[in-house]
Amino acid sequence: MELLQPWMMWGAGAVVIPVIIHFWHQKKGQTLAWAATRWLQEKDQQQQRGIKLDNLLLLILRCLLVIVLAFLLSQPVINWLVNSPAVQKIHLVQPDKFLLDNFRFELEDAMKKGEPIYWINASPEPVKSLEERPDGRTVISTTLQSSINALSKDHTELNLYLLNDQRLAYAPFIRVPATYKLHLAANSKSEFVRNYLELPAGKKVFVNPFNQLTTSLALDKTVPFQSAPVHQGPIKVLLDFRNALEQQTVLAALNALSEVYSLVFRIDKKPDSDNNYDWILTDREPEKILSQTLYVVSGKLKLPTVSNVIYTDEPLIPQAAEIVKSGQLPEWLGELFIRHFKLDANLFPLSQKQIDRLFITTADPDANQPEGIRNALFLLLIMLAGVERWIALRKNA
Structure with missing residues (x-):
């Protein structure tokens, strides 16, 4: 079983609330004098000790309501109900020497496993050898998007190997499949003299x-610029x-x-x-x-x-x-x-916040999951709430 929103299960901790309320209502009350009590012998009165669990069924129902609600919000997916085909890994690589040096081990390992590797291009080119890198190619956002569109298929995990710099943000967003992984490398050896x-x-x-x-009328003195x-x-x-x-x-x-x-x-x-x-x-x-x-x-x-x-x-x-x-x-x-x-x-690297905003998934990962699980949980929640109300009204609890 897999939870698409596992952090929502923290809500199950709220189960302590009905327990606290239950025992709060059973705390020792104040003794009130009553005239008929004088006919009772003290020896016939028994002291109650320990915790009295009145309305135990009602307490269990209220705890189950909280747990089922948290479980429903966490969006469970039972994988064994769905025959999921094997996921194929595809690697899409920017043809840059610095990038290849950073991820050479990962790419060579992918080649040994027979996983497809492509150079980023408007029409992706299969990588025959990491040493035969295309020269003089500028990767821009439109080229990257064309490559992603060409390779994005169902049941694939797209691995993107990119230089992390401002050129990635030349487009307002980059659409990627729901299952993808980013491998970014920031090249600190960029030019220092700027144009104006x-x-x-x-x-x-x-x-x-x-x-x-x-x-401005004057250049920033803290930054070196070209002479003209x-x-x-x-x-x-x-x-x-x-x-x-x-x-x-x-x-x-x-x-x-x-x-x-x-x-x-x-x-x-x-x-x-x-x-x-x-x-x-x-x-x-x-x-x-x-x-x-x-x-x-x-x-x-x-x-x-x-x-x-x-x-x-x-x-x-x-x-x-x-x-x-x-x-x-x-x-x-x-x-x-x-x-x-x-x-x-x-070319300053993008921050993690900028990267998260730039790459947008094209599909909800649970879009193809069966709705029967969530519907059954929702029906169970309604039934528990109905039984809890019925018992509470009968016992005035």
Whole structure:
């Protein structure tokens, strides 16, 4: 038997409450003089000693009520009632040398056991040898999600081997199967010199020591920066959407970014061939991809091939995209902005709280469990409560 919410069994400790109440009602009362007692001889009066267990059945019923309620809330699952197939372990690995060195023993052991191992890619690639690591591949959230979707099947345990840094949070969340394990490694040997942007009026945009995007007239003296900005002047943005609602939604998100971080965007709503854009947000396939431009292409179910082109498989409107409906679109665009200009040179590891919030399971682990067990317990609880009330009313206890 397995309990899906085992901590609820602590509620069974409340069984002491009816016991305490029971004995409290039987404590020695105050002696009251009564006229007829003078006819009774003292020798005929017997002293009662010890504990008198009146209404013992009622006490047992009340204790059972508390125990059954705690057991019901702990969501028991009797495994022998269900013929569960064997769970297959699948390992999904980020092709990074530091990560492989950290988990070499676990991965080599999995290979000996014949468990499938894949490199993270939009189409996961089977690992033939840990020494033959793909080169020049940037793992981003969309690539990771595509790999997880391709390998997530029923009765599998997905083991994820990832570098723990801020790049994991470029997406608002990562959906994982109900049965998964995270193996994270934080690389402390990251770059220490950071990039920054210089906007009009001498404003500097950079990531401060608390890993927050900041706009100021002066750089933080506690952090080493590059000698020259990676970009000067306003951020040139092209919004080229055929859907007017999507155009309006993305424009509102950019305005929110501009207001919060004092960013200076110069936004065009029609392409200008004379402009070299820093950021293009569109629902059209780019005809030409420039390395210095960040592309966000919505409504295109396509596998990413370069790190500066981000595809979303749904339009960026509240009716279709959860990221818009939840109000996280400005935050997500801000993370893409930081990554594109490499402002986060120090890739700080995510905290446990951030990791728990980032990885969301796609199914409730007890969704496929039989409901008969919980229904029987609920029926037993009702019956016990009914019998307890019937006896209590009869005995006025």
